[in-house]
Amino acid sequence: MPINVEYRGPAELPEIIPVFPLPGALLLPRGQMPLNIFEPRYLAMVDDALRDGHRLIGMIQPDAAHSQSETQPALFQVGCAGRMTQFAESGDGRYILELTGISRFRVVEELTVLTPYRQCRVDFFAFVDDFVARKGEDDVDRKTLLKVLTEFLKANRLKVDWEGIESAPTEALVNALAMMSPYGVAEKQALLEAKDLKTRAEILIAVTQMDLAKKKTSGDPPLQ
Secondary structure: OOOOOOOOOHHHOOOEEEEEEOOOOOOOOOOEEEEEEOOHHHHHHHHHHHHOOOOEEEEEOEOHHHOOOOOOOOEOOEEEEEEEEEEEEOOOOOEEEEEEEEEEEEEEEEOOOOOOOEEEEEEOHHHHHHHOOOOOHHHOOHHHHHHHHHHHHHHOOOOOOHHHHHHOOHHHHHHHHHHHOOOOHHHHHHHHHOOOHHHHHHHHHHHHHHHHHHHHHHOOOOOO
């Protein structure tokens, strides 16, 4: 994980962070997420995050079911803060970023701000285990996870680097598969809010098995 700052606990993170609402986007601790930033309000967010030294952005999903405004949708109560660990200018006004996940957070309140982007007061203390790398790996049923992944790849005619998968630490494997999974907002939120790595792996297995069963009974074509 390429990062220059070691965060040892919730107290080392600011209680107010900018948030980037993005449906279907799942960031998890120690995971990497590429971002292509082009909207003026989020270009301003990146500038401010670089300026304040924390370089943190809170990734969070809009909660469409409870939204009354398309321009200011409601937010789910749990997101994940990431630190900008790569930054580049595209030459055409965009920023190309990579975020490295630090910790999940719970929204305490959304603030009324003058910035064009949204900001929230957040609580990291509910997710203190996020600061411990590889915690709970031994409880994950890795064999079943790989079996279901094999079935998913076969059903969708996809190929992967099996050598890389088999050598990956279990935490990195579970979180990477969860982040890359082609599921919807509700499933991504469930994966994010899982209480531990074992539960996240179980949710991922269950959702994938349901998806495979649905495809078999409906005759849906594989992913393109």
